[in-house]
Amino acid sequence: MSAPLLELPPALWDATLAHLRQQGAGVRESGGFLLGKVQRDRRVATHFLPYEQLQHDALQADFVHLSAASFGRLWDYCADHDLDVVADVHTHRYGAGQSRSDSENPMLAIAGHLALIVPDFAQGPVHLEEVGLYLYQGTHRWQRFRGQPVTTLIKFAAAEDTP
Template identity: 40%
Template sequence: MNFSIKATIRALLAPDHRIFCHPECWSAILGELNRRGEDQHEAGAFLLGEPRGDRLIVREAIYYDELEPAAYSSGVCILHAPAFARLWSICRERRLSVVADVHTHPGAAFQSWSDRDNPMVARQGHIAIIVPNYANKPVNMQRLGIFEYVGDHAWIDRSPTRTPDFLLITRWI
């Protein structure tokens, strides 16, 4: 019964949201991104979770440097093929999917040419989230960059200023 009440409330309060994440999970992800970036370089993670119809539910994160220890050595996030093999293995073991990726930028959360040309997961519908100011607190959710990959190095801007109902941080998952 409890699950149906949560689902009903979520459907009434957030009918059009695409990605859902629990506040404690989101806060932990941002804290880890900030810690790993040391206020000096980008840091990133894959958000693992489960699809529920058109919705994506974030359950946990796998940080790039857990997959490839030298992922941040150039100052930007770079992963090679073995890191992705580890990622897919983790997804199989945990029975989760990559629902998005997230990484930090030093200033504004814009999509750089490198971000546009090198999607972490080059599959239509993949979501990339960019957090400004190396995820220093407080993170203004309205300043996130959120982009949906449509293929052929093209993206749709789903940032909160353009699509305010795309990402929802809520306990009602």
């Protein structure tokens, strides 16, 4: 796989990490959806929508939990702003591997959905090769990317380069 799976402006990535870092405060998971446009195999993120904006108590447990009503709010937000869900991103305490819960319960159970996991609750500098990138294949199967491949599958593009 040579083409990037995800494109986004560096400022959006930095702002997303800053939000995850602050919201999780180094003690709990945090996350949200990267929104933008999906065109065939090209996914371009232009916005970040934190989980807690969809459901105020989404981060109250040791893991992220969104109710069905939260997904209704997500789809309404996307429709109102002409956006698609490009990926979900959340933090883990230590590494960027998927938990069993992550693997068995994708945020969007649609083949082609991307999930990113940021290690160490996004505390301190986050290098792209430390991020876990997961491409949902359907029926609880994922294609997993870790380490150096992630740096070629996520492309930082200036906002004017994105649709």
